[in-house]
Amino acid sequence: MHPFANTGKAMRERMVVGNWKLHGSLISNKTLLDEIVTGMAGVKGMHCAVCVPFPYIFQVQFALQGGEIVWGAQNVSQYEKGAYSGEVSASMLRDLGCSIVIVGHSERRALYGEDDAMVAEKFVAAQKGGLIPILCVGETLEEREKGITANVVERQLQAVVDKAGMEGFGRCVIAYEPVWAIGTGKTATPQQAQEVHAYIRALLSEQNKGLSENIMILYGGSVKASNAAELFAMPDIDGGLIGGASLDANEFVSICKAAAKVA
Numbered sequence: 001m002h003p004f005a006n007t008g009k010a011m012r013e014r015m016v017v018g019n020w021k022l023h024g025s026l027i028s029n030k031t032l033l034d035e036i037v038t039g040m041a042g043v044k045g046m047h048c049a050v051c052v053p054f055p056y057i058f059q060v061q062f063a064l065q066g067g068e069i070v071w072g073a074q075n076v077s078q079y080e081k082g083a084y085s086g087e088v089s090a091s092m093l094r095d096l097g098c099s100i101v102i103v104g105h106s107e108r109r110a111l112y113g114e115d116d117a118m119v120a121e122k123f124v125a126a127q128k129g130g131l132i133p134i135l136c137v138g139e140t141l142e143e144r145e146k147g148i149t150a151n152v153v154e155r156q157l158q159a160v161v162d163k164a165g166m167e168g169f170g171r172c173v174i175a176y177e178p179v180w181a182i183g184t185g186k187t188a189t190p191q192q193a194q195e196v197h198a199y200i201r202a203l204l205s206e207q208n209k210g211l212s213e214n215i216m217i218l219y220g221g222s223v224k225a226s227n228a229a230e231l232f233a234m235p236d237i238d239g240g241l242i243g244g245a246s247l248d249a250n251e252f253v254s255i256c257k258a259a260a261k262v263a
């Protein structure tokens with residue numbers, strides 16, 4: 001059984017995922033990983049993971065294998081193999097010990113033209129390759145101001161349901177990341193985040209109650225050590241997807257500990 005497979009257990013698990021984005025070097029990664037491993041020793045009651053740039057997956061595998069921290073990538077091809085220069089497949093990531101992969105991050109949607117259909121294909125490809133996709137959804141500031149947050153999130157989820165079926169949600173993690181909160185220092189308030197998390201769970205519940213109660217829904221967008229605990233205390237927030245703060249070992253470990261505390 002995969003560590004993040006939905007086991008049908010009554011209690012949802014907790015998870016914190018670092019998204020390094022386009023940052024790192026062999027030298028700085030080594031320090032960061034060493035400090036995370038040391039800081040996480042003995043922390044129980046949550047899953048800790050890092051999603052790193054492709055070239056460093058080997059290094060991360062070497063540093064983390066055999067331990068509790070898992071690793072993955074920030075993107076994956078929707079194709080298994082073929083003439084797709086520059087792409088990386090799910091099975092390649094699995095080959096390097098990845099368990100997870102982020103799909104549909106708002107930066108990929110906004111900057112690289114990934115639409116809902118492509119994100120859904122990547123979600124399916126990730127699962128076929130043996131990975132747990134972390135599906136990102138979330139609205140832009142404009143969409144929030146227009147009052148269509150719920151419609152946007154529903155559309156993004158529905159595209160995946162259409163391709164993967166509800167069964168697909170039994171082996172995934174969802175990350176709600178309001179685009180206006182990513183990298184801006186503007187965190188959604190715990191209440192704002194909780195409202196959307198509860199909405200997502202209710203939507204899934206219409207189709208499969210058991211699954212909706214067990215699925216992990218992470219919040220992402222300017223999570224820091226100083227605001228993690230209040231976010232994770234909300235009933236439908238099961239952890240975080242962490243960008244900037246995941247590059248600082250002390251911050252990241254504190255966020256993981258905040259998730260563990262409310263497990």
Ligand code: PGA
Pocket residue numbers: 019177181182183184185220221222223241242243244245
């Ligand atoms: P941030 O990024 O924590 O730097 O806001 C979150 C994300 O993009 O996953």
